[in-house]
Amino acid sequence: MPITPVKSTKLYHLIVEQLKQLIQSGEYRPGDKLPPERELAQRLRVSRAPVREALVALELLDVVEGRVGDGWFVKRAPDSSLDVSSVEGRPPSDILQARVLVECAIAEQVAAHHDDELVVGLHQAVEAFADELRRGQLNGEADRSFHLLLARASGNAVFADLVAYLWDLQNGQFFRLVEGMTGNERPRLERYVREHRAVYEAVETGDAGRARDAMRIHLEGVAKDLLDS
Amino acid sequence: MPITPVKSTKLYHLIVEQLKQLIQSGEYRPGDKLPPERELAQRLRVSRAPVREALVALELLDVVEGRVGDGWFVKRAPDSSLDVSSVEGRPPSDILQARVLVECAIAEQVAAHHDDELVVGLHQAVEAFADELRRGQLNGEADRSFHLLLARASGNAVFADLVAYLWDLQNGQFFRLVEGMTGNERPRLERYVREHRAVYEAVETGDAGRARDAMRIHLEGVAKDLLDS
DNA sequence: ATGACCTTATGGCCTTACCAATTTCACGCC
DNA sequence: GGCGTGAAATTGGTAAGGCCATAAGGTCAT
Incomplete structure (x- = not known):
């Protein structure tokens, strides 16, 4: 089991959590005005800077809205948006099953539509992956790009x-695992390149x-890799 | 068309834009270390506070990563789809296509497994929907519960x-539309109850x-309702 | 040679204090 | 009653400084 830091070193994370909870509990509802920055800072026993950082973060999440010279207002409850951090700990097999369902349908649809421009971009993505591998870059960025580009190509x-x-x-979940297999991951990634090429x-x-089918084979291979380790 | 202010009153928005562009242009690549906060502030001719707010925003967008006592590092190129605010406004047809894909697979899987306990819960959910409709509650909460419960039943x-x-x-997107059709929505919701029951x-x-197939019919009906209005 | 330990420089994180710009609203005037 | 006007409230931004985490490099004992 990976050891995680017991304490977030960033104050604004904790403040975001508190404010989120305050809104989810119904203490403040959509449309309500939050206390002024200075009062929040005082009540939280912190200075204004981290409070503002937290409010900026919540603004980006569409939870609050800041109006100059007026105040901070609740926009909507921070509900089940696709916030990765709030759903840690999904079984890997569940994730992979969802990926098979979604990405196979995508591959099928993209092949059926066959847009020349997108095909060129896809080819570049595959070769960029192969390139990264040759140069020893193993951060998986090109791998992600391929899957994402294919998804966009679906329209x-x-x-x-x-x-x-x-x-x-x-x-996010298997970060450490992936890090841990730096020894023998090369053949695995080379297989991924071949499988991408097949798709x-x-x-x-x-x-x-x-x-x-090519996508299904690829993802089932990925599933096997992850579940075995 | 709404008239938007020509000038953002918030400095950190402009800084986010500049940094995004700096990374997109290849000036800084994933893994690179950004200049220190103090230097960024100096070069941008602003103080450190808004710089930090911008960096917090970019951290939330997964573009940069701050390491305490070390520096700010580029994580990956700013990907337009990662912008939370841009997730708003997905075409309704896209949403419905995704729902058909996911929820049909779920219905199929739940039926194949056939867990008695879950079946009972599902029956209650269907009847709760019918009840709400009879009592004139039209907030769609029971509708949501049915779909969510079915999804959970998939395991x-x-x-x-x-x-x-x-x-x-x-x-979220069709909030206003749904509100707007309070006149003739009753027969529509009664049809939904029948379709849920079929599933x-x-x-x-x-x-x-x-x-x-029942789920597909239901969702295609929903799609038709939304797209027509 | 190697690995544990210390030192120092760098740089993020937080606080305090202050000033500027904006919005709201009540008050007084016509 | 309608309408400027100005004070109060509140956010936006600046400046300066202390604290603490991290990395890098050197020292020393093994």
């Missing part, structure tokens, strides 16, 4: 959202069924 | 996450194919 923005979410969910080729020829 | 926690996310995405009955008898 469905929500599909792209889901793929990004599932990717982060999987890799690409099926998409390029417009063979929807083969694209779907 | 896959990630499926439940996805259904909750897609539901909120759809209903339930297929699940109860363990007929996976019919469960999937």
Whole structure:
């Protein structure tokens, strides 16, 4: 089991949590005005800077809204948006099953539509992955790019959202595991490149069924890798 | 068309834009260390506070990562889809397509497994919906419960996450539309109850194919309702 | 040579204090 | 009663400084 720091060194994280809870508990409802920054700081026994950082973070999450010279207002309750940090600990098999469902459908759809421009971009993504591997970069950024680009090529923005979410969910969770297998991960990544290429080729020829199957094989391989370790 | 202010009153927005561009242009690549906060502030001709707010925002967007006592590091190129605010406004057809994909698979899986306890809960959810409708409650809470419960019954926690996310995405977006059709929404909701019941009955008898088809019919009906209005 | 330990420089994190810009609202004037 | 006006409230931004975590490099004993 990985050892996690007992205490977040960043104050604004704790403040975000408190404010989130304050809103979720119904203490402040959408439309309500929050106490002034200075009062919040005083009550939380911190200075204004981290309070403002927390409010900026919540503004980005669409939970609050700051009006100059007026105050901070609750916009909506911080509910079940796709916040990776709030759903840590999903079983890996569940994540992979979802990826198979979503990404196979995407591969099928992209192959069926067959847009030349997107095919070129996809080819570049596959080769960028191979390049990174040759140069010894093993951070998985190119791997992510391929899956994300394919999702965007589907033309469905929500599909792209889901793929990004599932990717982060999987890799956030297995970060340490992936780090731990630095010894023998090279052949695994080389296989991934081949499997990506297989998906690409099926998409390029417009063979929807083969694209779907290639993606399924790829993801089931990934599942096996993760579940074995 | 709403008229937007020509000038953001918030400095940290402008700083986020500049830093984003700096990273997108390749000036700083993933893994690189950014200049110290103090130097950034000096070069941008602002004080450190808004710089830190911008960095906090970028950290939330997963673009940079701050390491205490070390520095700020680029994590990955700012990806337009990672912008939380841009997640708003997904095309309704995209949302519905994703729901069809995910929820049909769920219905199929639940029917195939056929857990008695879950079937009972599902039956209660369907009837709770019918009850609410009879009593004139039209907030759609019971509707949501049915879909969410079915997702949980699949045994896959990630499926439940996805259904909750897609539901909120759809209903956040069409809040006003749904509110606007208070006049003739009753027959529509009564149809939903019948369709939910159809899904339930297929699940109860363990007929996976019919469960999937019933769910597909239901969601395609929902899609039609939303897209027509 | 190697590994544990200390020192120092760097840089993020937080506080305090202060000033400027904006919005709201009540008050007084016409 | 309507309408400027100015005070109060509140956010936005600046400046300076102390504290503490981290990294790098040197020292020393093993």
